[in-house]
Structures are given as C-alpha cells and as structure tokens.
Amino acid sequence: MEIRVAVVGAGSWGTTVAHLICAHAPTILWAREEAVAEQIDREHRNLRYLPDHPLHADLRATSSMAEAVGGADLVVMGVPSHGFRSTMEQVAEHLRPWVPVISLTKGLEQSTRLRMSQVVAEVAPGHPVGVLTGPNLAKEILAGHAAATVVAMADVSMAEALQPIFGADNLRVYTNTDVVGAEMGGALKNVIAIASGIADGIGASDNTRAAVITRGLAELTRLGVAMGGEPMTFAGLAGMGDLIATCISPQSRNRHVGEQLGRGRSLEDVVAEMDMVAEGVKAAPVAVELAEEHGVEMPIARSVASVCAGEQTAIEAYRSLLARSRRPEVYGLDPGGR
Numbered sequence: 001m002e003i004r005v006a007v008v009g010a011g012s013w014g015t016t017v018a019h020l021i022c023a024h025a026p027t028i029l030w031a032r033e034e035a036v037a038e039q040i041d042r043e044h045r046n047l048r049y050l051p052d053h054p055l056h057a058d059l060r061a062t063s064s065m066a067e068a069v070g071g072a073d074l075v076v077m078g079v080p081s082h083g084f085r086s087t088m089e090q091v092a093e094h095l096r097p098w099v100p101v102i103s104l105t106k107g108l109e110q111s112t113r114l115r116m117s118q119v120v121a122e123v124a125p126g127h128p129v130g131v132l133t134g135p136n137l138a139k140e141i142l143a144g145h146a147a148a149t150v151v152a153m154a155d156v157s158m159a160e161a162l163q164p165i166f167g168a169d170n171l172r173v174y175t176n177t178d179v180v181g182a183e184m185g186g187a188l189k190n191v192i193a194i195a196s197g198i199a200d201g202i203g204a205s206d207n208t209r210a211a212v213i214t215r216g217l218a219e220l221t222r223l224g225v226a227m228g229g230e231p232m233t234f235a236g237l238a239g240m241g242d243l244i245a246t247c248i249s250p251q252s253r254n255r256h257v258g259e260q261l262g263r264g265r266s267l268e269d270v271v272a273e274m275d276m277v278a279e280g281v282k283a284a285p286v287a288v289e290l291a292e293e294h295g296v297e298m299p300i301a302r303s304v305a306s307v308c309a310g311e312q313t314a315i316e317a318y319r320s321l322l323a324r325s326r327r328p329e330v331y332g333l334d335p336g337g338r
C-alpha cells in the first residue's frame with residue numbers, strides 16, 4: 001500500500017527530510033510562508049534555507065494545512081519547539097484518526113518543560129507518536145554524505161515500517177523503542193553544543209572540547225535516565241552521536257551561537273543575525289529546571305543558561321566549571337551522580 005506523507009515545516013531539516021521521503025512515497029511539504037511553498041512547488045528549491053540544493057522533482061509544497069495533512073497517512077513535524085504546539089493544533093484539525101506523528105524537533109517546550117512527543121500526545125491523543133533523531137546535519141545529508149539516524153517509537157513494528165520511508169542510499173535508519181531517551185538526547189545535546197562553541201570562541205583547545213563533550217554526555221545521560229530514558233540510548237546515535245556532530249561541526253547553529261558568545265558578543269546580537277533556530281538557547285533554562293526537579297546536577301547546562309541569560313561571561317563560566325569541588329568521575333548512569 002502506498003503511504004502518503006505530510007512534512008510540516010519547511011526549514012532546513014523539514015525540507016531535507018521531505019526531499020528524502022519523496023524518493024519512496026508521495027510527499028507534500030507544508031510551509032508557513034506561501035512564497036516558500038510556491039518556490040518549492042514550482043522551482044523545486046528552498047532558496048531561503050537550502051539555496052544550493054535542488055529538491056526532488058516530485059516534491060509538492062503548500063501553505064494550506066488542510067491540503068498537506070488531510071490525506072496524509074504519516075505526518076512528520078519539522079517546526080522548531082517554540083512553534084510546535086500551535087502548529088500541531090493546526091495539524092490536529094485535519095489529522096485522520098490513527099495517523100502516526102513523527103517529530104524531527106530537538107527541543108523542549110518552555111512553559112511546560114514537555115518533550116515534543118508529549119505535546120503531540122496532548123494535542124492529538126491516541127495517535128502513535130515517535131521521533132527521528134541522530135547526527136543529521138541537513139546540508140551534509142542533502143550533499144549526499146553518508147549518515148545514520150534513529151526512528152524511536154514505543155511500537156517497534158511501526159518503527160520498522162517507517163525505516164524504509166525515512167531511509168536513503170546515504171542515510172541508514174535504526175529503530176529504538178526508547179522515545180524518552182532519544183528525544184532527551186536530541187534536546188540536550190544542543191545545550192552542550194553551545195558550551196563547546198563557547199570553548200572554541202574563547203580560544204580553548206581540543207582537550208577542552210573533549211572534556212566538554214564527555215562531561216556533557218555524563219550530565220545529559222544523568223538527566224535523561226532520571227526522566228525514564230534507557231542508559232544505552234545516550235551512548236548511541238541519538239546521544240553521543242548527535243552530541244559529537246553538533247559539538248564539532250562548523251555547520252551547527254548551536255555551536256555557532258556558543259562560539260560568538262565566547263568571543264564576547266551578546267546573545268541578542270547573535271540570534272538577531274541568524275535566520276535559523278538554535279534550540280539550545282531555549283532548552284538550557286528548561287534543562288536546569290528539569291535537573292532541579294529530578295535532583296540531578298548539570299553544571300555545564302547551568303553555565304550555558306547563565307551565560308545566555310547574561311549573568312556570567314563565557315570566561316567566568318569556564319573558570320567556575322574548573323573551580324568546582326573535586327569528585328570522582330561518576331558516570332551518568334547514577335541519577336544522583338555529580
């Protein structure tokens with residue numbers, strides 16, 4: 001049976017995923033701006049977000065949610081976390097019963113501290129829900145470089161059915177039943193990537209970056225496990241894999257924000273000149289709140305939140321991380337670990 005897919009959100013990643021799926025299934029991409037939808041539909045290009053890449057000739061695009069979602073057998077959500085709930089509410093008006101919803105979004109809802117799959121469950125109860133996540137920088141995948149990713153759903157047979165839909169010659173898709181772990185890995189690595197960028201911006205060394213990545217993995221694992229994620233998920237593509245890609249890549253928006261902060265620029269200036277989302281900026285204070293709620297320590301996330309809020313300079317944040325009291329290298333599996 002042919003599956004018709006709607007991808008909601010025509011930024012870099014939504015457009016890339018729609019382009020990939022289109023090779024296997026009829027796909028329609030929803031764009032908020034009519035001009036973007038028209039350009040993709042007619043010219044097979046998204047000049048705003050992916051100017052260098054022609055898109056699949058069969059990819060359709062629309063700014064009408066009814067047209068995008070009304071006939072879809074699978075809905076893929078690719079809007080940033082700050083617009084996720086309101087967009088999902090529009091989706092829900094047209095969603096046919098039991099259509100699965102897969103989130104591409106790597107963020108946390110600010111007001112509620114919810115993961116995006118939880119937002120889907122609130123707005124469209126009863127629909128199967130999952131996430132697609134991993135080290136997947138959109139432009140690299142569009143350029144044809146090999147990558148791997150994870151589709152995480154509680155129902156493994158449904159995740160297996162989606163593997164060929166999301167897969168491509170250069171994109172290998174694994175399954176995982178740990179939605180909480182996969183989703184928390186994706187959201188929290190953005191916060192650690194800001195810290196890694198800050199290190200680059202203040203001129204720190206590769207040793208520093210390795211320390212940030214490794215201790216960052218410890219703290220995101222600690223929180224993710226406390227919230228119900230499986231420890232091994234954080235050692236996989238959705239955890240360590242995505243953390244490495246985002247912390248080292250010059251293409252990462254989150255690492256870029258950190259680098260600019262490390263050079264002494266203000267968050268307002270850096271964000272104002274970006275036409276794209278850096279989820280870690282909004283996820284950092286939420287991670288700190290969740291850490292408090294779950295009784296775990298997240299010193300790097302706390303430092304990132306504090307630099308983003310203008311409470312500390314980047315240099316002060318790094319000095320205070322180094323000045324923390326001595327302790328054993330308790331790894332992230334113990335929720336009380338420090």
Ligand SMILES: NC(=O)C1=CN([C@@H]2O[C@H](COP(=O)(O)OP(=O)(O)OC[C@H]3O[C@@H](n4cnc5c(N)ncnc54)[C@H](O)[C@@H]3O)[C@@H](O)[C@H]2O)C=CC1
Pocket residue numbers: 009010011012013014015031032033049078079080081082083084087104105106107136137138139275276277279
């Ligand atoms: N770009 C990438 O390489 C990857 C991004 N992601 C995640 O995918 C999500 C989307 O990221 P990108 O596509 O890169 O973002 P982007 O910054 O390239 O584009 C954002 C898209 O969302 C739309 N948008 C912005 N605010 C909105 C709102 N309030 N309501 C509805 N739509 C809104 C914009 O019009 C645009 O189409 C993020 O959570 C990101 O972390 C995940 C994997 C890879």
Ligand SMILES: O=C(CO)COP(=O)(O)O
Pocket residue numbers: 106134135136137138190193242245246251252253254255277278279
């Ligand atoms: O999630 C991503 C790669 O997997 C993209 O990271 P940035 O949002 O930091 O560019």
